[in-house]
Amino acid sequence: MIRPDYHSAVRFCPCCGHSVEQKESIVIEYWQGEHNVCFTWCHVCGWRGEITEIKRVTTTEIPE
Numbered sequence: 001m002i003r004p005d006y007h008s009a010v011r012f013c014p015c016c017g018h019s020v021e022q023k024e025s026i027v028i029e030y031w032q033g034e035h036n037v038c039f040t041w042c043h044v045c046g047w048r049g050e051i052t053e054i055k056r057v058t059t060t061e062i063p064e
């Protein structure tokens with residue numbers, strides 16, 4: 001049973017923007033090491049994939 005006060009980190013489809021909190025869509029949250037991963041399937045557009053929360057990003061600085 002899902003707690004009524006529980007909300008996943010993913011609330012909207014990254015493809016069409018429709019809410020994935022409705023019972024027809026799927027959001028399964030799990031952990032890989034220190035990363036929080038949400039498998040998401042949108043019932044409106046059919047997009048499915050994994051969304052990973054990133055806590056730190058390392059990038060290069062592009063010269064101007």
Ligand SMILES: [Zn+2]
Nearest residue numbers: 013016042045
């Ligand atoms: Zn969608």
